[in-house]
Amino acid sequence: MKPSPAHSCKNCGKAYDTIFSKVAAPEFNLLSESKLIRHYNNREIVFNEGGKAQGIFCIREGKVKIYKNGIDGIEHITRIAMQGELMGIKAILSGHPYSVSAATIEDTTICFIPKNIFFQLTFRSPQFNQAIILFLSNLLENAETRMLSLAHKHVKQRLAEALIFLVQNFNPATYPNSKLYLNITRHDLANLIGTSSETVIRFLGEMKDDGIIAVKGRKIFILDHSGLSKISAFPH
Amino acid sequence: MKPSPAHSCKNCGKAYDTIFSKVAAPEFNLLSESKLIRHYNNREIVFNEGGKAQGIFCIREGKVKIYKNGIDGIEHITRIAMQGELMGIKAILSGHPYSVSAATIEDTTICFIPKNIFFQLTFRSPQFNQAIILFLSNLLENAETRMLSLAHKHVKQRLAEALIFLVQNFNPATYPNSKLYLNITRHDLANLIGTSSETVIRFLGEMKDDGIIAVKGRKIFILDHSGLSKISAFPH
DNA sequence: ATCAAAAACTGATTTATGTCATTTTTTTTG
DNA sequence: CAAAAAAAATGACATAAATCAGTTTTTGAT
Numbered sequence: 001m002k003p004s005p006a007h008s009c010k011n012c013g014k015a016y017d018t019i020f021s022k023v024a025a026p027e028f029n030l031l032s033e034s035k036l037i038r039h040y041n042n043r044e045i046v047f048n049e050g051g052k053a054q055g056i057f058c059i060r061e062g063k064v065k066i067y068k069n070g071i072d073g074i075e076h077i078t079r080i081a082m083q084g085e086l087m088g089i090k091a092i093l094s095g096h097p098y099s100v101s102a103a104t105i106e107d108t109t110i111c112f113i114p115k116n117i118f119f120q121l122t123f124r125s126p127q128f129n130q131a132i133i134l135f136l137s138n139l140l141e142n143a144e145t146r147m148l149s150l151a152h153k154h155v156k157q158r159l160a161e162a163l164i165f166l167v168q169n170f171n172p173a174t175y176p177n178s179k180l181y182l183n184i185t186r187h188d189l190a191n192l193i194g195t196s197s198e199t200v201i202r203f204l205g206e207m208k209d210d211g212i213i214a215v216k217g218r219k220i221f222i223l224d225h226s227g228l229s230k231i232s233a234f235p236h
Numbered sequence: 237m238k239p240s241p242a243h244s245c246k247n248c249g250k251a252y253d254t255i256f257s258k259v260a261a262p263e264f265n266l267l268s269e270s271k272l273i274r275h276y277n278n279r280e281i282v283f284n285e286g287g288k289a290q291g292i293f294c295i296r297e298g299k300v301k302i303y304k305n306g307i308d309g310i311e312h313i314t315r316i317a318m319q320g321e322l323m324g325i326k327a328i329l330s331g332h333p334y335s336v337s338a339a340t341i342e343d344t345t346i347c348f349i350p351k352n353i354f355f356q357l358t359f360r361s362p363q364f365n366q367a368i369i370l371f372l373s374n375l376l377e378n379a380e381t382r383m384l385s386l387a388h389k390h391v392k393q394r395l396a397e398a399l400i401f402l403v404q405n406f407n408p409a410t411y412p413n414s415k416l417y418l419n420i421t422r423h424d425l426a427n428l429i430g431t432s433s434e435t436v437i438r439f440l441g442e443m444k445d446d447g448i449i450a451v452k453g454r455k456i457f458i459l460d461h462s463g464l465s466k467i468s469a470f471p472h
Numbered sequence: 473a474t475c476a477a478a479a480a481c482t483g484a485t486t487t488a489t490g491t492c493a494t495t496t497t498t499t500t501t502g
Numbered sequence: 503c504a505a506a507a508a509a510a511a512t513g514a515c516a517t518a519a520a521t522c523a524g525t526t527t528t529t530g531a532t
Contacts, residue, residue, distance in 0.1 A: 068384050076387050078380045090373045099377060122366060129365035130358060136372040137326045141335060143379035144314045148304050150386035151312050151430025155519070186480065194387025199519060201481060217528055218479075391489070422510065432490060437511060453498055454509075 008032050012060050012111075018084050019058070019135065022127040031121060035111040046087070046102040046110065053091035053098060055114040059083055062108025063170065065188065066100050077192040079139070080105070082169060086135060092118060105188065150194050153232075156203045158193040160231035163213070167222045182220045207231075244268050248296050248347075254320050255294070255371060258363040267357060272348040282323070282338040282346065289327035289334060291350040295319055298344025299406070301424065302336050313428045315375070316341070318405060322371060328354060341424065386430050389468075392439045394429040396467035399449070403458045418456045443467075 009020055009032040020028060037060065040046065046057060046064060059081055066079045066087065078100060081087050091098045092115060121128045149158050166182050186197040186204075193200075204220065207213045212227040213220055222228070245256055245268040256264060273296065276282065282293060282300060295317055302315045302323065314336060317323055327334045328351060357364045385394050402418050422433040422440075429436075440456065443449045448463040449456055458464070 068380070070384065070388050074388050076384045078383055090377055093370055093373050094377075100380070122369075123362065126359065126362060126365060129362060129369065133358075133365065133368055133372065134329055136369065136376060137329050140372060140376050140379060141326055141330075143376060143383060144304065144336070147314055147379060147383055147386060148306065148312045150383060152306050152310050185478095196520060197480080198482090198521080202519090205481085215480095421508095433510080434491080434512090435489060438489095441511080451510095 009035065009111075012058075012084070019086065019131045020128075022131065023121070023125050024127065027121055027125045027128065030117060031113065034117040035113050037109065037111050040104045040108045040110060042104055042106050042108075044104050044108075046104065047098055049099065049101045050097050053088050053115070055112050056089055056092055056118055057087040057102075058111045058113060059085050059087070060109040060111055062110075063105050064102050064108060064110075065105050066102050067191065068100050075191045076194065077188065079142070080166075080169075080192070086132075089132070089136070105184070155193065155195045155199055156206070157232050158195075159189070159200060159203050160207075160228045162189060162193050163220070163222065164225070164228050164232060167225070179221050179223075181216075182222070183218060184220070185218065245271065245347075248294075248320070255322065255367045256364075258367065259357070259361050260363065263357055263361045263364065266353065267349065270350060270353040272350075274346050274348060276340045276344045276346060278340055278342050278344075280340050280344075282340065283334055285335065285337045286333050289324050289351070291348050292325055292328055292354055293323040293338075294347045294349060295321050295323070296345040296347055298346075299341050300338050300344060300346075301341050302338050303427065304336050311427045312430065313424065315378070316402075316405075316428070322368075325368070325372070341420070391429065391431045391435055392442070393468050394431075395425070395436060395439050396443075396464045398425060398429050399456070399458065400461070400464050400468060403461070415450075415457050415459075417452075418458070419454055420456070421454065 009028070020031065023031070035058070040062070047053070049069060061083060064081045064087065065077050066081055067075045067077045069075050081102070087102055088098065090096075122132070149161060153161070163182070166184065167180060170182060186200045190197040190200045204213065204215060207227075208215050210227065212222075212224045212231075214223055215221070245264070256267065259267070271294070276298070283289070285305060297319060300317045300323065301313050302317055303311045303313045305311050317338070323338055324334065326332075358368070385397060389397070399418070402420065403416060406418065422436045426433040426436045440449065440451060443463075444451050446463070448458075448460040448467070450459055451457070
């Protein structure tokens with residue numbers, strides 16, 4: 001992780017749109033000038049479960065997995081955070097240590113907003129508060145949908161769901177022949193849907209046989225989007 | 237469901253403490269005078285998935301299950317809301333229809349805060365916004381913990397967890413001999429932890445054989461709280 | 473380009489839990 | 503209080519997915 005030169009929040013497309021666009025000028029400038037930009041390589045830790053929060057993080061570019069570690073060392077990914085999303089809000093608000101860990105899953109640029117600046121914004125800007133409320137309620141909506149899947153869907157359905165989510169949200173890399181692909185380990189995929197990597201591999205194999213995806217090493221090519229939708233909706 | 241006479245929000249212990257205590261006088265009075273008190277019998281619907289939100293609900297007394305219906309009619313309880321908790325916030329904020337349904341699981345009194353009053357509060361009271369933010373972030377924390385359980389714990393562990401939660405939060409009724417008991421259907425218990433009622437019954441049977449609980453009809457008596465904790469923490 | 477480490481993959485086996493069918497008991501309602 | 507409806511309980515069976523143990527392939531670092 002290394003600091004980068006300053007940069008206005010106005011040029012940070014997605015985060016600006018979702019969180020900061022309605023914040024009035026004085027508060028916006030405070031934010032823009034106080035934030036610290038940091039660059040992380042793939043697989044770097046941003047913060048750790050149990051650590052003390054000093055501020056909040058806002059992703060400028062890249063992806064971060066947010067996860068919890070179970071007793072037996074099994075990791076569960078509660079969320080994959082992307083451009084324009086905030087991380088570490090709960091810990092700041094509650095004053096408790098982080099309840100989750102965060103690690104990059106690709107090269108990522110993150111802005112850090114120190115605690116005192118964050119609280120100045122919440123005191124002074126109702127618009128900022130309302131944006132935070134909306135952001136949290138979206139996270140909650142997603143969490144509830146995923147609870148339902150974990151509770152009542154089969155692994156293959158959850159896998160199809162996860163692939164759809166990933167391909168829609170990941171601006172995935174494109175291959176020379178302009179085919180979309182995902183670059184994610186079977187292990188991370190397993191921890192996202194609550195299963196073992198062997199089981200992920202087996203179902204990816206089935207989908208490959210059915211012509212829905214193609215696999216080349218770690219890369220997963222999505223060939224038939226509507227085939228994935230069918231799997232995610234119906235049993236088996 | 238029937239309306240009741242007005243009543244100040246100041247006397248509504250838990251909700252007052254968690255949400256409204258820091259709201260300044262003018263806004264507090266607006267809230268207190270505008271809310272509508274309604275009484276619901278056990279098993280009444282408060283709102284339905286897909287319905288349009290006209291305001292938010294705040295539980296004065298009683299319990300409400302918040303649930304989603306899967307394609308196959310299987311219901312998943314995302315949360316059991318209790319005294320002082322809000323319901324229906326996401327739908328109001330997003331303007332979308334309710335993404336969940338709500339039904340009482342005991343006789344319950346609920347205050348209804350009309351949409352326009354709610355928005356006046358969010359415009360005028362930063363303290364109100366901050367309380368909402370804190371409330372949502374607690375819901376999110378719980379949702380994440382339950383996601384982890386659903387993804388990585390066995391049914392018996394989740395059942396033990398659920399019993400602990402219920403007995404701690406439900407001010408459960410006491411029997412003549414002053415033993416705590418829960419009065420909840422096996423069906424609701426199953427839908428809370430994502431399993432079938434038969435499986436719940438079987439594991440309750442095991443716990444009964446081990447002297448951790450006693451069962452009398454629908455009633456579940458908690459005999460050994462630390463026994464439940466052990467089950468919830470360790471496999472098998 | 474090479475090599476070590478990590479990840480992907482495969483097969484055999486076990487286990488937890490779902491499903492179905494039926495009986496008994498409890499709860500609810502008139 | 504009795505009858506009807508709902509829920510609890512039980513057994514047999516089917517199956518999804520975990521686990522274990524091993525091989526092959528890919529990846530990432532030098």
